[in-house]
Amino acid sequence: MAQQRARGREETLLDVDRLFPADPGTRSVARELYAHIRDLPIVSPHGHTDPRWYAENEAFPDPAQLFVVPDHYVFRMLFGQGVKLEELGVPTRDGTAVETDSRKIWRRFAENYHLFRGTPTRLWLDHSFSTLFDIDVVLSAKTADFYYDRIAERLAQLDYRPRALFERFNIEVIATTESPLDDLRWHQKIGESGWTGRVITAYRPDAVVDPAFQGFRENIEIFGEISGENVGNFAGYLDAHRARRRFFKSLGATSTDHGHATARTENLDRGEAERLYQKALRGDISAEEADAFRGHMLTEMARMSLDDGLVMQIHPGSWRNHSQAIFNRFGRDKGFDIPTRTDYVKALKPMLDVVGTEPGLSVILFTLDETAYSRELAPLAGVYPCLKLGPAWWFFDSAEGMRRFRELTTETAGFYNTVGFNDDTRAFCSIPARHDVARRVDCAFLAELVVTGRLREDEAHEVAHDLTYRLVKEAYRL
Amino acid sequence: MAQQRARGREETLLDVDRLFPADPGTRSVARELYAHIRDLPIVSPHGHTDPRWYAENEAFPDPAQLFVVPDHYVFRMLFGQGVKLEELGVPTRDGTAVETDSRKIWRRFAENYHLFRGTPTRLWLDHSFSTLFDIDVVLSAKTADFYYDRIAERLAQLDYRPRALFERFNIEVIATTESPLDDLRWHQKIGESGWTGRVITAYRPDAVVDPAFQGFRENIEIFGEISGENVGNFAGYLDAHRARRRFFKSLGATSTDHGHATARTENLDRGEAERLYQKALRGDISAEEADAFRGHMLTEMARMSLDDGLVMQIHPGSWRNHSQAIFNRFGRDKGFDIPTRTDYVKALKPMLDVVGTEPGLSVILFTLDETAYSRELAPLAGVYPCLKLGPAWWFFDSAEGMRRFRELTTETAGFYNTVGFNDDTRAFCSIPARHDVARRVDCAFLAELVVTGRLREDEAHEVAHDLTYRLVKEAYRL
Amino acid sequence: MAQQRARGREETLLDVDRLFPADPGTRSVARELYAHIRDLPIVSPHGHTDPRWYAENEAFPDPAQLFVVPDHYVFRMLFGQGVKLEELGVPTRDGTAVETDSRKIWRRFAENYHLFRGTPTRLWLDHSFSTLFDIDVVLSAKTADFYYDRIAERLAQLDYRPRALFERFNIEVIATTESPLDDLRWHQKIGESGWTGRVITAYRPDAVVDPAFQGFRENIEIFGEISGENVGNFAGYLDAHRARRRFFKSLGATSTDHGHATARTENLDRGEAERLYQKALRGDISAEEADAFRGHMLTEMARMSLDDGLVMQIHPGSWRNHSQAIFNRFGRDKGFDIPTRTDYVKALKPMLDVVGTEPGLSVILFTLDETAYSRELAPLAGVYPCLKLGPAWWFFDSAEGMRRFRELTTETAGFYNTVGFNDDTRAFCSIPARHDVARRVDCAFLAELVVTGRLREDEAHEVAHDLTYRLVKEAYRL
Incomplete structure (x- = not known):
């Protein structure tokens, strides 16, 4: 049964029962409670x-600028494992050059995505990838470009x-x-x-x-x-x-x-x-x-x-x-x-x-x-x-x-x-x-x-x- | 099944399996252990x-004086949500008048009983209400008077x-x-x-x-x-x-x-x-x-x-x-x-x-x-x-x-x-x-x-x- | 079922599923994960x-000298319950005599073995007793000599x-x-x-x-x-x-x-x-x-x-x-x-x-x-x-x-x-x-x-x- 559930889980980035208790009886109570509040407004x-986003309503620039460069949860973990902040495009105070190629930044992030296993950052990112960008494979070196292209394409749309x-x-x-x-x-x-x-x-x-x-x-x-x-x-x-x-x-x-x-x-x-x-x-x-x-x-x-x-x-x-x-x-x-x-x-x-x-x-x-x-x-x-x-x-x-x-x-x-x-x-x-x-x-x-x-x-x-x-x-x- | 158990639970103030682990196998071991020690003397x-209670063996005065006025677990929670201690009959040091109508105190307590959800105080009180006073509805503004009368009636009895x-x-x-x-x-x-x-x-x-x-x-x-x-x-x-x-x-x-x-x-x-x-x-x-x-x-x-x-x-x-x-x-x-x-x-x-x-x-x-x-x-x-x-x-x-x-x-x-x-x-x-x-x-x-x-x-x-x-x-x- | 599992557990010192989650679905995932890494080298x-052990490759002296006298996890618990360190053979700095009869030390340990219930020391010891010495009864005053003899006999063997x-x-x-x-x-x-x-x-x-x-x-x-x-x-x-x-x-x-x-x-x-x-x-x-x-x-x-x-x-x-x-x-x-x-x-x-x-x-x-x-x-x-x-x-x-x-x-x-x-x-x-x-x-x-x-x-x-x-x-x- 666990095998079966496990296979079920692998078909998508998001388990529908994620974070609910493992015990089936408790899980069903949790599910029921959640069903009544999941759609409440945020x-x-x-x-x-940044209030400017809502004021100007411009498109977000690209996947790296959206998910990597400004997010200290993300770049601190990469830095902690030896990736330089410069390589992630984090701007310096004195204007010294840093990586500007967003695809390169994205690939560095993607090939280190396993570092986020077990962290909330991983949950948040997978939630965005799945619900906003309709992606259902795990981010990795292999899927980095697929991710980049899909996200970039969507960010160009008015409804993003x-x-x-x-x-x-x-x-x-x-x-x-x-x-x-x-x-x-x-x-x-x-x-x-x-x-x-x-x-x-x-x-x-x-x-x-x-x-x-x-x-x-x-x-x-x-x-x-x-x-x-x-x-x-x-x-x-x-x-x-x-x-x-x-x-x-x-x-x-x-x-x-x-x-x-x-x-x-x-x-x-x-x-x-x-x-x-x-x-x-x-x-x-x-x-x-x-x-x-x-x-x-x-x-x-x-x-x-x-x-x-x-x-x-x-x-x-x-x-x-x-x-x-x-x-x-x-x-x-x-x-x-x-x-x-x-x-x-x-x-x-x-x-x-x-x-x-x-x-x-x-x-x-x-x-x-x-x-x-x-x-x-x-x-x-x-x-x-x-x-x-x-x-x-x-x-x-x-x-x-x-x-x-x-x-x-x-x-x-x-x-x-x-x-x-x-x-x-x-x-x-x-x-x-x-x-x-x-x-x-x-x-x-x-x-x-x-x-x-x-x-x-x-x-x-x-x-x-x-x-x-x-x-x-x-x-x-x- | 959880639904069924939930319905079962609603029929009384006390779940017979309360505080036992959710997992059925573990719960049955806990139940078995408990069965052997539940009736040991306290x-x-x-x-x-107060040793005077045992010495004089007088009746406890009334529900509010028994459950609200002397219990700092109870009145601290009410005070923390804006109820004045005076309104709960807590005596002042200088003898300034405070609420003396025990039924009014009880009603204030009752209408705020939801504040105790998830607290041990709630468990202890429900245990008393159920086992000592044979009550099986939750205390609330609506049931306040029923509670008051039932408890007052019992406290007047010799066996209380x-x-x-x-x-x-x-x-x-x-x-x-x-x-x-x-x-x-x-x-x-x-x-x-x-x-x-x-x-x-x-x-x-x-x-x-x-x-x-x-x-x-x-x-x-x-x-x-x-x-x-x-x-x-x-x-x-x-x-x-x-x-x-x-x-x-x-x-x-x-x-x-x-x-x-x-x-x-x-x-x-x-x-x-x-x-x-x-x-x-x-x-x-x-x-x-x-x-x-x-x-x-x-x-x-x-x-x-x-x-x-x-x-x-x-x-x-x-x-x-x-x-x-x-x-x-x-x-x-x-x-x-x-x-x-x-x-x-x-x-x-x-x-x-x-x-x-x-x-x-x-x-x-x-x-x-x-x-x-x-x-x-x-x-x-x-x-x-x-x-x-x-x-x-x-x-x-x-x-x-x-x-x-x-x-x-x-x-x-x-x-x-x-x-x-x-x-x-x-x-x-x-x-x-x-x-x-x-x-x-x-x-x-x-x-x-x-x-x-x-x-x-x-x-x-x-x-x-x-x-x-x-x-x-x-x-x-x- | 819990009863049945309990009986299963009593037949040996070591539950095969020990430390795995109680929930059956989670347990089966844990079991599967463990099966793939249990035999990896240490x-x-x-x-x-002590490097001298490996250098000289002499036999360990006896059960008490192996499991009790040098292990502060063991003797601290016994001392904390009133057994003197001298009675456990722990050597003094000034050479004052302490217990030297290893069988007596072992018996003191055995009759207090219940003190270790719920501790990791108990898990470690039972693991050794079971896997190294093929013992499947719990250590106690009653089994102390059986344990001592079995362990002493094995320690004399070359493969120990x-x-x-x-x-x-x-x-x-x-x-x-x-x-x-x-x-x-x-x-x-x-x-x-x-x-x-x-x-x-x-x-x-x-x-x-x-x-x-x-x-x-x-x-x-x-x-x-x-x-x-x-x-x-x-x-x-x-x-x-x-x-x-x-x-x-x-x-x-x-x-x-x-x-x-x-x-x-x-x-x-x-x-x-x-x-x-x-x-x-x-x-x-x-x-x-x-x-x-x-x-x-x-x-x-x-x-x-x-x-x-x-x-x-x-x-x-x-x-x-x-x-x-x-x-x-x-x-x-x-x-x-x-x-x-x-x-x-x-x-x-x-x-x-x-x-x-x-x-x-x-x-x-x-x-x-x-x-x-x-x-x-x-x-x-x-x-x-x-x-x-x-x-x-x-x-x-x-x-x-x-x-x-x-x-x-x-x-x-x-x-x-x-x-x-x-x-x-x-x-x-x-x-x-x-x-x-x-x-x-x-x-x-x-x-x-x-x-x-x-x-x-x-x-x-x-x-x-x-x-x-x-x-x-x-x-x-x-």
């Missing part, structure tokens, strides 16, 4: 797609333009992420275009909140100009945030996003905050002071969220640009962001002592340290009204990672302190694949609860719908 | 039920008084937990009553060991009076402990219990211990010194255990009363105790260097940091004769939590360095439910070992019995 | 067997001598581990003997790299003599390493191994390195300086590996000899090495900034802190070309431990940043058992991926072969 409240794919993906709403310094021109253009796709922004102020951010002082200057506020003192600086948040809201934003090295918060008195801000402006702030300032700004942002209703997302714990050599040559986001151990219990206390029990506030916590799920995050989110748990993030946005998230948080925080799925991606074609994985893994988890007598089947159907759709819209106020 | 060596339930629950022995300052009057009254139920105390000296404990200096004064020892110096203070331990033993105590913020132990010389004690008495001890003093007292308690044979329990790692606002208004134990990362390897070394290899000593370790199971606790308990592992605790007293405990400790420490189950509860009606969950999860784990060829079925039967009954009695010397 | 690139077992185990190559101070006489003797078994050494320089190592200064003196280099200064000391590495390579070494308390690396300038080295030589180096020196030596060793091609293994995170009392009486390696929390992200950065992106270098990382798998190790190994992940180590060299390793690393690092299995053992007879466990667990994991549509069956066959054989040989350059 609500994507947090991600990094960004807006057409957006509609085909059944996206109800998608959020992008922008800096306060961004003029949001693409969002404005989308709004003026008459196209009905809902693309909104999110307020990500790291560039003007982190004194260690590249170009911080210049950023603050621009921040003053673009907001029309006097950023020479801390009160004016906070006003500038308020102004930009208003502007972001006017272009649909319902959330802010904060990417800090740790989850540290502070509640400094106004004089100390001013002192640190002035040091940051002068560029003589110490590392510890900069960290305190960042921590204090989380509390200030929470206070602003109480006023303007923007949902607050905290994404801590990534050691950015771990390799100095790679950063120097290629810049940020080149696959060298590494998770670190992250504390929440002590770190969040100053902010929680200010706003923690406000039911009107919504703070969504993420982690790259899975040990915090059961020890810190579920206990905190299970009692503080303002706290909710974001889904399994980044390296844990995978079948096993999502399963662990549910196993480690549900018993303490339940389902209703979680907020559904984030695809959190720049890889446009992976969006339906990622949401599909999340839906399947949740249905598998729920089916397991049903079959082991921990949840009734009618309740599981309701929870599946909540996790896929209702909780996302409520948590992000969409 | 041995409850660690918990927080504490002693009757104690006997119905088949409790062989239960331990409560008292401070050295307690006069143990209820235990004495139970002893004098002629009732044969075995209710014993346990010695929990935090109030006179932790210089940061509320009212520490007054506590020490009372400690001197109640023990008749001169607590003006450290030697007399230790004698006071010895005296109270003797008194607790005379009322059945076989164990002590220590709730510290960390697992830190110290082995100070006598002069240093005296110095810290005097500072604690004067109230000018620093935070670090207070921590050292607490740590040293664990070693002193271990030494006393060597003499008087009381089993020592260490429950470290809870950040108590994390929200200052909630503590100020409602006091301790309001669901705001949050686990923290906990080290054992360095922390326990001073104590272990003194008593670690004494086979006559028994120290039971607990954790709220699951990462310590495989990395620290199982390796330590697997070699130090005095150390044993307490069961999955608090947030981890759940099906998934217990499964992880076994998966992460068994291969290094085996089964025989563990001590069976603790219900550790104030929620009287949950006691049989909790023990039942533990028995089922252990049988499920053992069945998995049997079916995957890691344990013979005859041995699994013996282990199931040991984990449920024999090891508990031996470890706690009951 | 490649054992890291271990601690080390070389015969080596061949019977189908070992293609095995590495031992030696100090730079070792003259490798046994390896030379093996080479000269004409026997074709491939036994190679590995370079483990802790004794001359760690200033806190017992006898460090004397060790350095011998190091100078044996290498013929002037170890009075740091440059000469490095040359001594180079010389000894050359010598180790001449006797087959393809790797070095580094057992440090943490994963700390440093990249000191030459003057600072010299300064610390001189302090170490004088014996007045502080604990922090010694730690920095060890950290710097990892970077130096990595540089040397770039030159001479030796694969570098880093085994951090063990708190050695945790019990001072046991160390004083019995010395090192007595079961009191306890894992500690281990950081890699900050710790490895200095070394990685020097050699991290060199594809010619191969550094294999191990851990005793499983929380690092998904948070740190897989992300690091998934992007740095020089890094690979060693298999689940020591306390985690077990079915559950190996499963967690795959579940927590594969999605980020894939299979191809891992290096297959290490048995890492002194217990010769356990070698085939350990490799068999690893092969079964990998096949079980792969079968799960196949059945849940995450990997095609043809690919799973290739991965199973790679993990068992190809990747080991490539990673260790064998």
Whole structure:
């Protein structure tokens, strides 16, 4: 029977029962749950797609530029096995020449495709290849050119333009992420275009909140100009945030996003905050002071969220640009962001002592340290009204990672302190694949609860719908 | 077939096969193991039920006062979703009025019952509702009044008084937990009553060991009076402990219990211990010194255990009363105790260097940091004769939590360095439910070992019995 | 059916389907995968067997001396339950008498054999008892003498001598581990003997790299003599390493191994390195300086590996000899090495900034802190070309431990940043058992991926072969 199923599986890139439990009884419950939610629209409240795509609606250039060159999940794995980033066409900061022949890049990727066995990247890619490009053979050195030609041919078609794919993906709403310094021109253009796709922004102020951010002082200057506020003192600086948040809201934003090295918060008195801000402006702030300032700004942002209703997302714990050599040559986001151990219990206390029990506030916590799920995050989110748990993030946005998230948080925080799925991606074609994985893994988890007598089947159907759709819209106020 | 099973499940609140593995072959082994141990008496060596219940044997007041108001598992989840503690009747410290209409409290609980989906609280409650109150519909806004009336009616019956339930629950022995300052009057009254139920105390000296404990200096004064020892110096203070331990033993105590913020132990010389004690008495001890003093007292308690044979329990790692606002208004134990990362390897070394290899000593370790199971606790308990592992605790007293405990400790420490189950509860009606969950999860784990060829079925039967009954009695010397 | 299977299981010590998934469909895929790799030769690139065995090819003395006295997995569990090490014949440092009657030792072991239920030690032992000694009853007090006699009888036979077992185990190559101070006489003797078994050494320089190592200064003196280099200064000391590495390579070494308390690396300038080295030589180096020196030596060793091609293994995170009392009486390696929390992200950065992106270098990382798998190790190994992940180590060299390793690393690092299995053992007879466990667990994991549509069956066959054989040989350059 296993042989037979195995043969069945080999006829296509996608097993119809993928990610469902192996046990036949549990699998059939999972299948049933999934059947009721698989076609729900995609609500994507947090991600990094480029709003220009939707504004200009140009064709994606070619297979390599779509799937390899911009995707750090892909090129980090190849680099880790000895392929040079230059050979993959990843642009250098100083403009040194890199591979420009997209077919060559694609072939390098194809001949190393076995490296992705067992990874979510493989699942996402196969999902795209199969559902978007109607391919049913595995990518390899042998099939590289067939793949390239098929994908290139399709990308030239009008129905593979960004807006057409957006509609085909059944996206109800998608959020992008922008800096306060961004003029949001693409969002404005989308709004003026008459196209009905809902693309909104999110307020990500790291560039003007982190004194260690590249170009911080210049950023603050621009921040003053673009907001029309006097950023020479801390009160004016906070006003500038308020102004930009208003502007972001006017272009649909319902959330802010904060990417800090740790989850540290502070509640400094106004004089100390001013002192640190002035040091940051002068560029003589110490590392510890900069960290305190960042921590204090989380509390200030929470206070602003109480006023303007923007949902607050905290994404801590990534050691950015771990390799100095790679950063120097290629810049940020080149696959060298590494998770670190992250504390929440002590770190969040100053902010929680200010706003923690406000039911009107919504703070969504993420982690790259899975040990915090059961020890810190579920206990905190299970009692503080303002706290909710974001889904399994980044390296844990995978079948096993999502399963662990549910196993480690549900018993303490339940389902209703979680907020559904984030695809959190720049890889446009992976969006339906990622949401599909999340839906399947949740249905598998729920089916397991049903079959082991921990949840009734009618309740599981309701929870599946909540996790896929209702909780996302409520948590992000969409 | 899954459909059929699902329908079967919907007819009652409790699936007869709940928590058993989904795979039919494994499930049948689990069922068989469970059948042999399900009716063993409950041995409850660690918990927080109120001895007054057994002494006075009064009826429990009403459904809300039994299931909602005193249970922090319940009201923390409701609070975390925006229900005020006042609306749930949780009393304030200053006596400000809170909801007193128990039916209203019950309805608020009932209409939010979906929040508990997937949590152990849901399993425990459904178990009580089904087995004690013969209810077979799910609690909800619609069924709230039906529930209230049924439960209230039963609570008025004589066979729902504490002693009757104690006997119905088949409790062989239960331990409560008292401070050295307690006069143990209820235990004495139970002893004098002629009732044969075995209710014993346990010695929990935090109030006179932790210089940061509320009212520490007054506590020490009372400690001197109640023990008749001169607590003006450290030697007399230790004698006071010895005296109270003797008194607790005379009322059945076989164990002590220590709730510290960390697992830190110290082995100070006598002069240093005296110095810290005097500072604690004067109230000018620093935070670090207070921590050292607490740590040293664990070693002193271990030494006393060597003499008087009381089993020592260490429950470290809870950040108590994390929200200052909630503590100020409602006091301790309001669901705001949050686990923290906990080290054992360095922390326990001073104590272990003194008593670690004494086979006559028994120290039971607990954790709220699951990462310590495989990395620290199982390796330590697997070699130090005095150390044993307490069961999955608090947030981890759940099906998934217990499964992880076994998966992460068994291969290094085996089964025989563990001590069976603790219900550790104030929620009287949950006691049989909790023990039942533990028995089922252990049988499920053992069945998995049997079916995957890691344990013979005859041995699994013996282990199931040991984990449920024999090891508990031996470890706690009951 | 479960009953029937259970009866089947009881007829022998070894279930033919042990460690395969319970679900019948998944089990049949696992069985099929395993059938194709079960008979592959054993490649054992890291271990601690005694080269003298192979050189002299003497009979093993008796059952207790083979299975109990030298195996810390065995005697630590017995000690932890109150059996004295003296009663198990573990030799004392000062020569105080211990039990010498091997049959008595064996009986003590046998009557406590139930302690090993659920542990990998039990699986390994039963595998040896069954496959090597044709025993099919469980060891117990009752069967102790039968076991002793059977094993003793076989050990006297020529085909139970080390070389015969080596061949019977189908070992293609095995590495031992030696100090730079070792003259490798046994390896030379093996080479000269004409026997074709491939036994190679590995370079483990802790004794001359760690200033806190017992006898460090004397060790350095011998190091100078044996290498013929002037170890009075740091440059000469490095040359001594180079010389000894050359010598180790001449006797087959393809790797070095580094057992440090943490994963700390440093990249000191030459003057600072010299300064610390001189302090170490004088014996007045502080604990922090010694730690920095060890950290710097990892970077130096990595540089040397770039030159001479030796694969570098880093085994951090063990708190050695945790019990001072046991160390004083019995010395090192007595079961009191306890894992500690281990950081890699900050710790490895200095070394990685020097050699991290060199594809010619191969550094294999191990851990005793499983929380690092998904948070740190897989992300690091998934992007740095020089890094690979060693298999689940020591306390985690077990079915559950190996499963967690795959579940927590594969999605980020894939299979191809891992290096297959290490048995890492002194217990010769356990070698085939350990490799068999690893092969079964990998096949079980792969079968799960196949059945849940995450990997095609043809690919799973290739991965199973790679993990068992190809990747080991490539990673260790064998």
